[in-house]
Amino acid sequence: MHQAGFWTTLHGESNQFTYLLAWDSMAEREERWSTFLTTPEWIAIYTETEKDSPLVQHISNTLLAPTAFSSLT
Structure with missing residues (x-):
């Protein structure tokens, strides 16, 4: 897996x-x-992290594709 970034709101x-x-x-x-x-x-x-209660309330999974003008292409 390549981690591309982490953010908090x-x-x-x-x-x-x-x-x-x-x-x-x-x-x-x-x-x-x-x-x-x-x-x-x-x-x-x-x-272990879930034994007392759920650590995460909601998970959203989105798959993205770079645009033709993205610096990633």
Whole structure:
């Protein structure tokens, strides 16, 4: 996974955390994300942080594609 950035909200919904991951392809995303979610270390950390109550109230997943004029293309 390539972490492209992390943000907190200055104005708007409180306690919102946003992060952006970059992938070379949808196939890479699907393979690496499914591997990550089944990693024993991740499962143990998730289980521990969620044992008393959910840490996250809402998750939104958006897939983006750069425009032709983006500096990423």
